Amino acid sequence: MNINGFEIDEALIMENMMGPNAVRILEEMTRSVEIDEGMRILDLGCGKGLTSMFLAKKFGATVYATDLWISATENYERFKEQGMEDKIIPIHAEAHELPYADEFFDIIISVDSYHYFGFEDGYLDEHLAPLLKKGGRILVGVPGLKEEFTGEVPEELEPFYQHDYHFHTCQWWTELWKASKLVEGISSRELDCHQQAWDEWLRCDNEHAQEDIAMMEAEGGKYYATVFIGATRK
Numbered sequence: 001m002n003i004n005g006f007e008i009d010e011a012l013i014m015e016n017m018m019g020p021n022a023v024r025i026l027e028e029m030t031r032s033v034e035i036d037e038g039m040r041i042l043d044l045g046c047g048k049g050l051t052s053m054f055l056a057k058k059f060g061a062t063v064y065a066t067d068l069w070i071s072a073t074e075n076y077e078r079f080k081e082q083g084m085e086d087k088i089i090p091i092h093a094e095a096h097e098l099p100y101a102d103e104f105f106d107i108i109i110s111v112d113s114y115h116y117f118g119f120e121d122g123y124l125d126e127h128l129a130p131l132l133k134k135g136g137r138i139l140v141g142v143p144g145l146k147e148e149f150t151g152e153v154p155e156e157l158e159p160f161y162q163h164d165y166h167f168h169t170c171q172w173w174t175e176l177w178k179a180s181k182l183v184e185g186i187s188s189r190e191l192d193c194h195q196q197a198w199d200e201w202l203r204c205d206n207e208h209a210q211e212d213i214a215m216m217e218a219e220g221g222k223y224y225a226t227v228f229i230g231a232t233r234k
């Protein structure tokens, strides 16, 4: 699979995706970010580690591949198969109890998982931003909305949209992060790769992808966006 000029094993991606193509999303999120091999990166909610492998392979950085649903052992086996076990450290942890020292990371990234926990007031300052070095960057990509739903969920999405989805607009995430005392330079935008990332997800065999086909047909490109939010540690 070619992701903006970077070749990645398509079978590896198709077997391990857990949502809209996280590697494609991450590639767009990191295009203008300086990442080098001396850096330590936290990949929070890495799932089966596709984004961690991309970061290690493309930039040579050391990645702490951290996830809740997928065990460290399962991810370690995958990283060994790919010959990347020296660059990626698999960690099993919950996002509110991250086992890292303050100011340990140069960059924190999170793709398609931050909306499960990061929507809470205060989460960023209490649990995540302290782990970043001063001047370090936090980069988040999540499924979101073009416009906030006011009142009811649109009728065509009713059968699919769960009330714990926490999909929100760029503006909503920006307002949430503006309350932070630890980050500055907040920016947010809808990513161009949204449609392609979803199309690739819906093509894979994962049972959740198969379930999402009907939702995306009903959504018809009207409501959803892939939202990026970034900031710098003060």
Ligand SMILES: C[S@@+](CC[C@H](N)C(=O)[O-])C[C@H]1O[C@@H](n2cnc3c(N)ncnc32)[C@H](O)[C@@H]1O
Pocket (backbone or CB within 6 Å): 016, 017, 018, 019, 020, 021, 022, 044, 045, 046, 047, 048, 050, 051, 066, 067, 068, 069, 070, 093, 094, 095, 096, 111, 112, 113, 114, 116, 117
């Ligand atoms: C839809 S999957 C996406 C996985 C991966 N980022 C990807 O795109 O392939 C969401 C991930 O968020 C992680 N997650 C959800 N809640 C979490 C929590 N409270 N702490 C840590 N990880 C969490 C899950 O373990 C899961 O792997």
